[in-house]
Amino acid sequence: MEQRTRVGNRLLAALPPADLDLLVRHFRLVSLERDAVLVRSGDPIERIYFPLSGLIAFVMDMPSGQTVATAVVGNEGAVGVLTSLGPSRSPMTAVVRVAGTALQISPAQFQASLERSGALRGTVQTHTRALMAQFQHVAACNALHSVTARLARWLLQLRDRADGDILPLTQDTLSELLGVRRPTVTHVICKLRESGGIRSNRRGSIEIDRPRLEAATCECYQLMRRRIDRIVLTDEMKSAPMAEASLFANADEERQRTPARGATGQRPKGSLRGH
Numbered sequence: 001m002e003q004r005t006r007v008g009n010r011l012l013a014a015l016p017p018a019d020l021d022l023l024v025r026h027f028r029l030v031s032l033e034r035d036a037v038l039v040r041s042g043d044p045i046e047r048i049y050f051p052l053s054g055l056i057a058f059v060m061d062m063p064s065g066q067t068v069a070t071a072v073v074g075n076e077g078a079v080g081v082l083t084s085l086g087p088s089r090s091p092m093t094a095v096v097r098v099a100g101t102a103l104q105i106s107p108a109q110f111q112a113s114l115e116r117s118g119a120l121r122g123t124v125q126t127h128t129r130a131l132m133a134q135f136q137h138v139a140a141c142n143a144l145h146s147v148t149a150r151l152a153r154w155l156l157q158l159r160d161r162a163d164g165d166i167l168p169l170t171q172d173t174l175s176e177l178l179g180v181r182r183p184t185v186t187h188v189i190c191k192l193r194e195s196g197g198i199r200s201n202r203r204g205s206i207e208i209d210r211p212r213l214e215a216a217t218c219e220c221y222q223l224m225r226r227r228i229d230r231i232v233l234t235d236e237m238k239s240a241p242m243a244e245a246s247l248f249a250n251a252d253e254e255r256q257r258t259p260a261r262g263a264t265g266q267r268p269k270g271s272l273r274g275h
Contacts, residue, residue, distance in 0.1 A: 008052035009103065010076045011123050019120055022113035027103040032056070034168070038079055038094040045090050048080035048110050054100015055161050058092045059176060067093070068179035071134040072154075074100075074161030076228070077127050083107035084114055084124045097173055098162060130231045134224060141220040147178055151188050152197060152217035153224075154178070155208055160225070165199075166207045192216060 012020060032038075032054045039045055041061050049056075051074055058071045070092065073079065079094045079102075114120050141150055154177045158167050174185045189206070192198040197213040198206055214221070 008075060009050045009078075011078055011127055012050055012103070014123055014126070015117075015119050019113075019117040022117055022120070023105060023110070026105050026109040026113075028105070030102055030104045032096045032100045032102050034096055034099040036096045038096065039090040041091065041093045042089055045080045045083050045088060045107060048078060048083065048105050048107060049102040050078045050105075051075050051100060051102045053163070054096060054102070055098035055158060057095050057097045057173075057176070059095060061093055066179075067176050069154075069177045070138055071131060072097070072157055072161070073131070076161075077130065080107070081110070081124050081127055083110065084121070098158070098168055126231060130228045133227050133231060137220050137224040137227070141218060142179070145218040145220065147180060147184060148188050148191050148216065149218040149220075151178055151185075152192065152213050153221040155197075155206070156210070156213055156217060156221050157224075159208060159210060159213075165210065166205055168205050170204055 012023070015023075030049075032049070032051065038047070038049060038056065053075060055072055055074050056079055057069045058073070059067045059069050061067055080090075082088050082090070114124070141153060145153075151174065154174075155167065158169070159165065171182050171185050174189075175182050178185065178188075189198060189201055192213070193201065195212060195216055196209055197216045199209050200207045
């Protein structure tokens with residue numbers, strides 16, 4: 001289990017070595033720049049990303065110009081694998097909210113590997129089930145719980161995918177996560193700071209106290225975490241351990257052949273723009 005996790009992406013880590021090798025030869029290691037748009041709602045999916053670090057938010061673009069986050073994904077998931085159902089347009093916008101790195105592959109190369117690997121098809125199903133579970137929990141939480149509890153939940157979800165208690169988040173990003181305006185975000189941050197869940201907030205970052213934040217959130221956080229872990233870990237247990245070296249050796253070799261370029265995509269518009 002430890003060796004598989006060290007691969008960097010939990011979906012890829014669950015693949016047997018022979019199945020992973022189908023993808024590795026096509027991977028490019030790319031940077032994910034903060035606020036980069038990987039794909040916009042309605043656009044064709046031209047690249048698939050398996051994050052190794054960082055965090056990506058899936059957001060819905062409303063006719064009013066407002067945006068609201070419906071899910072987040074880190075190294076437990078992927079972006080763009082809906083192309084496994086055939087050529088398709090993205091149903092939502094994917095925006096990098098915490099910078100990191102990812103392994104990138106084209107839909108055509110991914111589809112060719114998918115046709116040869118039952119294990120890879122199972123991995124795509126795992127990702128889809130985990131993402132749907134998150135969509136369901138977020139929808140229920142938005143309907144039932146206070147904005148304070150929801151912000152605590154989002155911060156904990158982000159912390160699970162981050163490397164420390166200082167989260168690089170702007171007020172615009174928090175507004176997008178909560179579906180509220182910035183004055184409401186400011187009010188809720190003050191409430192969580194008074195309760196000790198947030199130790200400090202500076203321009204562009206928030207330092208959290210995890211135990212106190214867990215006390216401030218609703219039951220959705222633990223329910224969502226257990227459900228998604230159960231989906232992902234069950235599939236990880238089905239495959240044999242594999243070494244981390246083969247993945248990164250091939251990715252590095254590919255990067256040397258074609259210099260990695262940042263996954264900058266298009267810059268966000270309106271409220272998607274970081275400050």
